Amino acid sequence: MQSGMMESPLTIPGMVTTRAERLFAQRPVITRSGAGVSRLTWGEVVARARRLAGALTALGIGPGDRVATFAGSTHRHVEAYIAATSMGAVLHTINVHLTAEQVAYIVEHADDSLVLCESGLLDTWRKAERRLDRSRPLVVLGDEAGAATGGDLDYETLLAEAEPLKAWPEVSESAAAHISYTTGTTGLPKGVVFSHRSTVLQSFCAGIRDAESLSSADTLLALVPLSLSQVGLPFSAAMHGCGLLLPGGDLSPAGVCELIERERPTVAVGFGAALTGLLDHWRRLRPDLSSLQRMVCGGSPVPRAVSRAFEEEVGVPIVQVFGMTETSGHGSFSRLPAEAGENPPEETRAYYAISQGRPLAMVDMRITDDAGGEIPWDGMSMGELQVRGPWVAREYFRDGAAPDKFQDGWLRTGDAARIDELGYIRVVDRMKDLIRSAGERISTVELEEHLMAHPAVADAAVVGIPDEEAGERPLACVVLQGDDRSGQVTAEQIITHLTSRVAPSWLPKTVTFLPELPRTSIGKIDKKSLRDRFSDVRPA
Incomplete structure (x- = not known):
């Protein structure tokens, strides 16, 4: 028996054009840079992305070609997110903090066809470029036309001269949309290829109340650099109509607090490791962070003392998230369960404050012993955390599914964890630590x-x-x-x-x-x- 439901492919152009371009065209996309603050709307960003797609097409970029970005958190980077993925190419965001050797390795490994480089990062890029087996066309992203010199291409000039791509091509929901590489702290970086389908599903789930709870009433401050693995942030903001606030390269506590005071975002997404510096800055200068309704933090567990201080002193609750490159940035969120009651005691609140939360909808998690056997969820037993789901990697690009990282259809995270009877995860360490x-x-x-x-x-x-x-x-x-x-x-x-x-x-x-x-x-x-x-x- 067949269903009577329509089947629409889950693709990024379908998501972006029906949401950000039509429904939320007036919502802001704000970038802070060395030249000041740039204020665009989602409608303007998508229009510029269409011009970029036209320019890339004229340069010979086609379906499946990798378009690399070596850039910070700016609206131009978001335009590249939309243009490359929507035209059927594959976006490759490069971590600007990797060594020159690592950058050269992943550019060659991904076989990038073209590189978009922020003007302020050109010197860093040149160090990696000298190590490449072959040069790539370079487009320089600057605040004004004329940022490029020599034989490089200028981003703003390209956009001004390009014919906008009016109709996005049809792409398969299972086609590659973007690729990110792990940080390579224990070896060579590994490539994770995300599909259109996985990106749309992950973006959709970001609006769930027990996740990031994004909506068109929010302004999202992206403290996770867009060059890293949390590439879903611009897509999530576009789908839910969030205003998007991009800090550029200044992620210092003073720079972040100044931006929050001026632009009044409602949600911030960043790394838990940055909270200590932010808290210290707030205690010394007392900046006004009252617009923030929550701060979503991943990367590493947040100590209870820091979480409590943010909630009780600053007035900003911390929502912990478990995620990694291989899980598209997130797999679980920590919110108080109904079982905790309306006014839970401090001991109960403390327990959930140090948890990485429950698995998000459609994501399965388990813990296993050294032999690979599943460990019960009793809140006491500890084992390796393993994950599977529609936006979880099943293998690495060109490296396959090595048994030390993948087991029987599960991703081995390398994290030691406990899971309690309600499904709340507590990451207690890296297995190697x-x-x-x-x-x-x-x-x-x-x-x-x-x-x-x-x-x-x-x-x-x-x-x-x-x-x-x-x-x-x-x-x-x-x-x-x-x-x-x-x-x-x-x-x-x-x-x-x-x-x-x-x-x-x-x-x-x-x-x-x-x-x-x-x-x-x-x-x-x-x-x-x-x-x-x-x-x-x-x-x-």
Whole structure:
């Protein structure tokens, strides 16, 4: 028996033209750059994207060709998102914080046909370009016409001279729409290819109340750089009619707070690792962040002390999300369940505040033991978190589905987690960061959570260091609050603080104080760097 329902392909041009271009043409797209603030509308952005598509077509770009972007968070980058994907080409967003060697590798690996480069990043791009096997046509994105020099092409000039593409070509919903590469912290970056279908479904689910809850009443501040793996943000904003606020290259706490005060966004999406700096800036200067109704954070677990401070002091609740490149940026969101009641006690609120939430609709999650067997959802048992769903990768571009990353149709995230009876996930560590001490597995994330609860601690990281008897023991790296950096807080006081909170076997045998913690290109604590730095330290 056949259904009587219409079947419409789920494609980006269908989503963008029927939503942003028609229904939400007057909603703002605002960009801050070195030249000031640019104010466009979704209608104008899509019109410029049609011109860009016409220009790319004239340059020989066709269906399936990869169009790379080496750019920050600006309306021109959003125009490239729409133009490349809607004309049937494949958008390739390049992380501008990768090394020149990594950038050259992924450009060659993706076989990019053309590169769109922001004028302010040209020097960085040239370092990677010199390592390419062959040069690519380069289009320079600048605030005004004439940003390009030599034999490069000028973005604004191309748009001014181009014939707009009035009708988007028909594309299959299963066709590749865009490709992003992992950060490559443990090896070569891996390519993840997203389809039109996966992008539309993920964008649709961003409006669910238990997810980002986006609507046309919102203005979305994109603190996740558009050059990274969270490429769904512009598409989600376009589908739901959100105003889109783009910070350009200034993601400093002062720059972010100044933008929030002036433009009054209602939702911000960013990395949890940036919250400590934002909180410190707010406590010192008290900027007005009252327009924010929520801040959605991923990348790394947010310590309860930071989450509580944002909610109680700043007045902005934190919504944690679990996501990675392979899950199109998100797979679960943390919202209080109905079972918590209308006025849950602090203990209950604290539990959900440190959770990465429940799997989003259509996304399945499980935890497995070392043998691959499924572990029950009891809130206590710990195993590797695995994910599957319509916007979850099943393999890597040109690298297939290696068993260390994919198992029986599931993506192996590499995260150690617990899941409770209601399906709430608590990521307790990276599997590779777990400290294996005398037969016990110690979560560095949970230790860091307790360290951050000390009133003098501004930031903390825990890594395992070699120990002759136990194999490994925890080493705590602590950054003190500004007023406490004079040496008034001692290692012994830090250990005493932990004594009532964790088992004796979890207590660090060494505490070292640092002015700041090393971080990766996406803001996560660089624990590999810390392990290398302190590999010769012995517990004292």
